[in-house]
Amino acid sequence: MSLKEDGPSVAIVGVTGAVGQEFLSVLSDRDFPYRSLKLLASKRSAGKSAGGSISKKFGPIAVDKGTIVVDNSSAFRMDDAIPLVIPEVNPEAMEGIKLKSGKGALIANPNCSTIICLMAATPLHRRAKVSRMVVSTYQAASGAGAAAMEELELQTREVLEGKEPTCNIFKQQYAFNLFSHNAPVLSNGYNEEEMKLVKETRKIWNNKSVKVTATCIRVPVMRAHAESVNLQFETPLDEDTAREILRNAPGVVVIDDRAANHFPTPLEVSNKDDVAVGRIRQDVSQDGNYGLDIFVCGDQIRKGAALNAVQIAELLL
Amino acid sequence: MSLKEDGPSVAIVGVTGAVGQEFLSVLSDRDFPYRSLKLLASKRSAGKSAGGSISKKFGPIAVDKGTIVVDNSSAFRMDDAIPLVIPEVNPEAMEGIKLKSGKGALIANPNCSTIICLMAATPLHRRAKVSRMVVSTYQAASGAGAAAMEELELQTREVLEGKEPTCNIFKQQYAFNLFSHNAPVLSNGYNEEEMKLVKETRKIWNNKSVKVTATCIRVPVMRAHAESVNLQFETPLDEDTAREILRNAPGVVVIDDRAANHFPTPLEVSNKDDVAVGRIRQDVSQDGNYGLDIFVCGDQIRKGAALNAVQIAELLL
Numbered sequence: 321m322s323l324k325e326d327g328p329s330v331a332i333v334g335v336t337g338a339v340g341q342e343f344l345s346v347l348s349d350r351d352f353p354y355r356s357l358k359l360l361a362s363k364r365s366a367g368k369s370a371g372g373s374i375s376k377k378f379g380p381i382a383v384d385k386g387t388i389v390v391d392n393s394s395a396f397r398m399d400d401a402i403p404l405v406i407p408e409v410n411p412e413a414m415e416g417i418k419l420k421s422g423k424g425a426l427i428a429n430p431n432c433s434t435i436i437c438l439m440a441a442t443p444l445h446r447r448a449k450v451s452r453m454v455v456s457t458y459q460a461a462s463g464a465g466a467a468a469m470e471e472l473e474l475q476t477r478e479v480l481e482g483k484e485p486t487c488n489i490f491k492q493q494y495a496f497n498l499f500s501h502n503a504p505v506l507s508n509g510y511n512e513e514e515m516k517l518v519k520e521t522r523k524i525w526n527n528k529s530v531k532v533t534a535t536c537i538r539v540p541v542m543r544a545h546a547e548s549v550n551l552q553f554e555t556p557l558d559e560d561t562a563r564e565i566l567r568n569a570p571g572v573v574v575i576d577d578r579a580a581n582h583f584p585t586p587l588e589v590s591n592k593d594d595v596a597v598g599r600i601r602q603d604v605s606q607d608g609n610y611g612l613d614i615f616v617c618g619d620q621i622r623k624g625a626a627l628n629a630v631q632i633a634e635l636l637l
Numbered sequence: 638m639s640l641k642e643d644g645p646s647v648a649i650v651g652v653t654g655a656v657g658q659e660f661l662s663v664l665s666d667r668d669f670p671y672r673s674l675k676l677l678a679s680k681r682s683a684g685k686s687a688g689g690s691i692s693k694k695f696g697p698i699a700v701d702k703g704t705i706v707v708d709n710s711s712a713f714r715m716d717d718a719i720p721l722v723i724p725e726v727n728p729e730a731m732e733g734i735k736l737k738s739g740k741g742a743l744i745a746n747p748n749c750s751t752i753i754c755l756m757a758a759t760p761l762h763r764r765a766k767v768s769r770m771v772v773s774t775y776q777a778a779s780g781a782g783a784a785a786m787e788e789l790e791l792q793t794r795e796v797l798e799g800k801e802p803t804c805n806i807f808k809q810q811y812a813f814n815l816f817s818h819n820a821p822v823l824s825n826g827y828n829e830e831e832m833k834l835v836k837e838t839r840k841i842w843n844n845k846s847v848k849v850t851a852t853c854i855r856v857p858v859m860r861a862h863a864e865s866v867n868l869q870f871e872t873p874l875d876e877d878t879a880r881e882i883l884r885n886a887p888g889v890v891v892i893d894d895r896a897a898n899h900f901p902t903p904l905e906v907s908n909k910d911d912v913a914v915g916r917i918r919q920d921v922s923q924d925g926n927y928g929l930d931i932f933v934c935g936d937q938i939r940k941g942a943a944l945n946a947v948q949i950a951e952l953l954l
Contacts (some may be wrong), residue, residue, distance in 0.1 A: 509918025601826025
């Protein structure tokens with residue numbers, strides 16, 4: 321980042337958390353201009369990013385005082401009056417919000433799984449209109465914060481030493497295991513993480529009719545999510561065209577080398593800005609090129625959280 | 638196992654491999670009757686189960702000599718003349734094969750992912766007929782043999798010590814990572830593991846019209862596979878009925894506690910006979926109870942290989 325007289329005053333709330341720390345790194349990498357920088361965190365929450373309750377309490381107060389708040393919590397995402405934005409996907413949702421108007425505003429950052437999925441699905445959706453999407457996720461520890469990453473590492477050491485694994489953040493063994501996402505399960509049997517994918521997709525695509533189902537699973541990986549996405553289209557889309565579309569999509573890199581069996585992995589996208597897409601193939605369970613299967617990986621802390629939020633701020637500059 | 642004058646003569650080929658070792662344990666647990674036992678393995682393949690080339694070479698010779706061969710390789714699975722059997726699913730495919738007829742026969746054991754998926758999907762299929770199935774797998778190291786399990790452990794130690802991970806079995810880091818299944822990728826973009834799920838399902842269900850797509854992923858888990866399965870039915874099936882059907886299905890255990898967020902995990906089914914099913918819920922992306930999402934876990938070495946083969950043999954007794 322660089323000090324600029326006419327840059328905005330920047331404040332980061334929850335700066336000691338995994339996402340908070342990444343904000344600093346992203347702002348620095350991107351040479352984000354600022355006039356002043358405030359780093360905010362409570363002693364009690366050291367090591368944690370601020371959550372929904374902090375956003376609900378202080379977000380509206382900051383907006384009243386003329387601040388533009390980019391909120392990474394789930395507090396306002398489904399509020400009709402608040403734009404939910406992936407800059408490569410729906411920048412138009414932010415129209416009317418101006419940095420130097422003196423008028424405050426709140427913009428919501430989507431959930432990490434939604435961002436990573438839609439970075440790949442949207443360019444295809446624009447061409448052939450997605451009618452239905454079946455998503456299975458392979459989610460990293462980082463989505464549950466820095467302490468969850470530490471617990472995965474600690475548990476792994478313990479298991480390798482033949483000890484009982486310490487379960488503080490998660491109630492079951494995470495090392496060499498996987499489990500249904502720890503978000504609360506709703507009355508329809510989906511957990512909150514899954515319903516975020518369902519609902520946020522509809523809002524971001526401004527399309528109430530798109531059908532989405534998701535199964536969200538935590539896997540013992542540190543900081544990047546993977547997603548297996550099955551797509552059904554309203555008009556045919558062949559895999560070569562899809563690959564070409566994705567190659568030209570901003571923020572997307574195609575890794576799809578069948579001969580070398582080289583496809584996206586969480587490790588390869590860790591600490592990277594781009595979302596990687598591969599395993600692009602015509603779905604054999606659908607006739608006439610109306611379906612595709614793809615596999616997507618993205619850094620959960622970076623594009624799934626901090627980078628996307630900073631890109632939202634950059635749209636305002 | 639127990640020595641019985643009128644029991645069959647049993648031979649295990651590839652007994653030093655992960656599956657071979659499990660055969661001994663399953664035969665012993667189930668008190669399998671035998672007159673004599675031959676354990677076969679080559680020095681060159683110590684620690685590995687016998688693969689398709691051994692089956693192709695020696696399988697027909699053994700059959701000619703009057704042996705009933707239960708083959709765990711992929712060599713004969715798609716051969717129209719050879720039954721492909723999951724005892725709980727399609728025992729009728731073995732009709733006509735008799736132990737004491739003196740006539741040899743070959744019976745193929747399905748691929749591990751297929752067995753685990755169909756143990757859960759078949760009882761639902763019987764009630765409401767599955768028209769389409771979208772599967773994403775979370776596959777353990779054991780599917781690639783004992784050496785792969787050792788490599789995952791070794792790599793994990795190395796990564797925790799800040800060392801470069803040793804990549805002998807897999808060409809990329811497996812510890813704290815995941816990747817597209819290492820089976821060769823075919824010209825349609827699916828890998829062989831995925832096409833096994835597509836084709837074996839059709840053969841086992843004796844239903845050429847069922848549509849299946851699969852994305853197979855290796856995750857850093859030791860010996861049990863997990864699968865996220867999205868089902869479309871020809872007739873409506875509500876989730877309560879589905880749960881009841883699965884509770885009564887042989888070889889299946891339902892773990893589906895939404896309030897406690899307790900669902901199947903690979904660790905919980907490791908070394909267990911039963912396949913566990915949970916996350917049973919009406920698919921929100923399909924209208925009128927025509928769809929369900931489920932999450933299935935099963936021990937890859939046990940029900941995914943050795944146990945299923947021994948059950949096939951038991952059907953003959």
